[in-house]
Amino acid sequence: MAINEPLNRKLRMGLVGGGQGSFIGRVHSIAACLDNRAVVTAGALSSNPERSKASAPDYDIHESRAYGSYEAMFDAESKLPDGERIDFVSVTTPNHTHYEIARAAVEAGFNVICDKPMTFDLAQAEALLETVSNSDVVFAVSHNYTGYPLVRQAREMILNGELGEINAIRTQYIQGWLRTQLEAEDQKQAAWRTDPSKSGAAGAFGDIATHAYNLGRYMTGLLPETVSCHLKTFVEGRRLDDYGTAVVRYENGGLGTVTASQISHGRENDLEIEIDGTKGSLRWRQENPNELIFRQNGKAHQIYTRDPNASYMSGSGAAACRLPSGHPEAFFEAFANVYASAFDAMALRGDGQTVERRDTVYPNIYDGVEGMYFIQQCVASSEQDAAWLPLKHDAARR
Structure with missing residues (x-):
């Protein structure tokens, strides 16, 4: 079976967060790439622009795709040809930043996998739900134990x-x-x-x-x-x-x-x-x-x-x-299963097909x-x- 049918290619990941000293950002990147279905292509890895760019080699991100902010990443990636720009954004930053990042990603047309809790408060969550509902993006929340x-x-x-x-x-x-x-x-x-x-x-x-x-x-x-x-x-x-x-x-x-x-x-x-x-x-x-x-x-x-x-x-x-x-599977594999289920939907969306976003195997915006x-x-x-x-x-x- 080809990778991410019917796209038949790896999905390109844009990582927000995960800079030096981070725990969950590294977990997201490993989980996303575990099945060889995705590659970390771009990143805004820290709220500090210098630390963000200094962290890029840890993920083998080319310096041209290492951004000083998520705003810069979304703007630059949106202008790239379809065959080069990122397919999805993983939000792995502290809670109070999730909403602005996820909303901007959705408005730019990128699929999103957001760490939990999804936002800072309920008002932000409901506003984000409205934004996602007015788009066709795939939106997953990393309640990884479901995997x-x-x-x-x-x-x-x-x-x-x-x-x-x-x-x-x-x-x-x-x-x-x-x-x-x-x-x-x-x-x-x-x-x-x-x-x-x-x-x-x-x-x-x-x-x-x-x-x-x-x-x-x-x-x-x-x-x-x-x-x-x-x-x-x-x-x-x-x-x-x-x-x-x-x-x-x-x-x-x-x-x-x-x-x-x-x-x-x-x-x-x-x-x-x-x-x-x-x-x-x-x-x-x-x-x-x-x-x-x-x-x-x-x-x-x-x-x-x-x-x-x-x-x-x-x-x-x-x-x-x-x-x-007899060969134990655990945390990384479960996390990867959330990504894999979301990837199935992303591949269909990328092929122009309509995807289910409410009754999904992976935790979604409604769970958030x-x-x-x-x-x-x-x-x-x-x-x-x-x-x-x-x-x-x-x-x-x-």
């Missing part, structure tokens, strides 16, 4: 009714790296994540609880109704929450919990989800991503392992695998809006002593 093969396996099992009616969703994302006030030591990743002018109204809940909440939505398709939330800042002097728990009521009568911590000693990236249905239950843990546990009363517990050739694997689960069973609404309502609920507030947004679709 794990066994997450997609679980999603198909649930939507096919194997768990019956869903009663409960328990999700947690537990870290410990912010147990001390790293931001006071000018640690780059901590500094912007704990700064409300850059991160937004939430700390841990904006950074990692959004992943946990999105995972439950993605796997079950349940529509949320209301939320009650407690947020807490335990580290003295910190300006945003570093711990919190939310309870979600779903339209079908089910209940969900979302717990996020960045101050739990010894915890790394422990994202876990348990789903209870009337016929069975599932458990998946990101730190052991190649196993999915299925339980039914009175029967032996079943452990699904990631195996693309196994008869029990669903179509989307098997399609998300790259290696034979839902995530921002979740953050807004959790913060508001916590400020009102865990009052129950509405959670269903017009963007909800599954």
